[in-house]
Amino acid sequence: MLVTKKQIGTSAGIPTSGYVSRLFLLPVDSVLFIAEPTAPLFQCLQVQVKDETEIIELAVRPKNCTYTESTSGNAYSVAIQLSYPTNSNEEVFEWVSNNENRRWVAIFQTVNGRNLIAGEVGNGLRLVSGYSAFLNLSFSGQFTHPMWQLTTVEPSVLFSEPTFQSTDFNSDFQLES
Numbered sequence: 001m002l003v004t005k006k007q008i009g010t011s012a013g014i015p016t017s018g019y020v021s022r023l024f025l026l027p028v029d030s031v032l033f034i035a036e037p038t039a040p041l042f043q044c045l046q047v048q049v050k051d052e053t054e055i056i057e058l059a060v061r062p063k064n065c066t067y068t069e070s071t072s073g074n075a076y077s078v079a080i081q082l083s084y085p086t087n088s089n090e091e092v093f094e095w096v097s098n099n100e101n102r103r104w105v106a107i108f109q110t111v112n113g114r115n116l117i118a119g120e121v122g123n124g125l126r127l128v129s130g131y132s133a134f135l136n137l138s139f140s141g142q143f144t145h146p147m148w149q150l151t152t153v154e155p156s157v158l159f160s161e162p163t164f165q166s167t168d169f170n171s172d173f174q175l176e177s
Contacts, residue, residue: 001023009019019091019111020065020080021121022153025139028103028124030108030150034117037148044117044148047107047158055107056095058137067108067118069147075141080106083134096129096137106139107153115150119143 029051035046049055058065065082084092103124107117119125120142125139152158 017111018066018068019063020060020067020108021062021111022109023058023060023065023067023080023082024107024153024155025058026053026105026107028105028119028122029154031119031121034121034148035158036145041153042149044150047105047117049159055125055159059093065168067116069118069144074144076146078106078142078143079138079140080108080118080125081136081138081146083136086131086133087144089135092135095125096135100127103141104139107150107158109153115141115153116147117150118147120145 003047026047026049030050031047032050033046033048034045037044060082065080067078067080069079070077086093103126104121105117105119105124107115109115118139118142123141123143125141128138128140130136
């Protein structure tokens, strides 16, 4: 009997644990543009927001915030879940009650150092909350593309103004007519 072996996928690369180490949220109505990744890096290199946009960083306890992504046909489902003890997070309770009807674009870093963005212009993650001994938060949504990688999640770098330097610039430049 002749058997042909075909290997699909690889076990090489960085293992992903599904845990989030840093989580930032942008109101979807403040996001103006998210650049689609292009070859060869396949990383999103630009996120543009309205002036004076407030970016929220939710404090994340170790191994307490997870993310998942699944696909079905042309739809990608993303979920981010985390919880807080109910006895010590009044500020989080207040934030949730003031923002539960908003949609969000999530920018986060995994414990393995991957930087990801979930959400798209006009279509963000929904916030759902519940509590008992913990305040449980879940952000979820469906999109037309998978989560995109970012070069960083650091807001001071991600949203900084581009700087340009000109070398050998001649201020006496004139066009001939």
